[in-house]
Amino acid sequence: MRIGELARSTGVSERSLRYYEAQGLLRAERTPGGHRDYPEAAVDRVIRIQELFAAGLHSSRIAQLLPCMRDTDGGPSAIATPRLVEDLTAERDRIDRMIADLVRSRETLDDVIEAARER
Secondary structure (H helix, E strand, C coil): CCHHHHHHHHCCCHHHHHHHHHCCCCCCEECCCCCEECCCCHHHHHHHHHHHHHCCCCHHHHHHHHHHECCCCCCECCCCCHHHHHHHHHHHHHHHHHHHHHHHHHHHHHHHHHHHHCC
């Protein structure tokens, strides 16, 4: 599929798809005319990349993790290693800390809002 079709299928801009390719996160064959030609599996790959970015991972970390993950379900591939478990656990712990910080911030805002309403 061409880049425009992949963009429509995933809701990701063509610019982002080109960035993913430049970062080694996504691969495309080239047609004789030089157009990108993505396999059907690229849809799952792009969705996985988006999920990992949404979790706060950087492209370099995603590039390390993707070869160890199946695109279709995000589960570990045959080459997943104990190191992957360590890395993912560290990322999950980082996300947990971010969530805790956000909850504290929301509680502070709730207190300020409540105090302002009582005036």
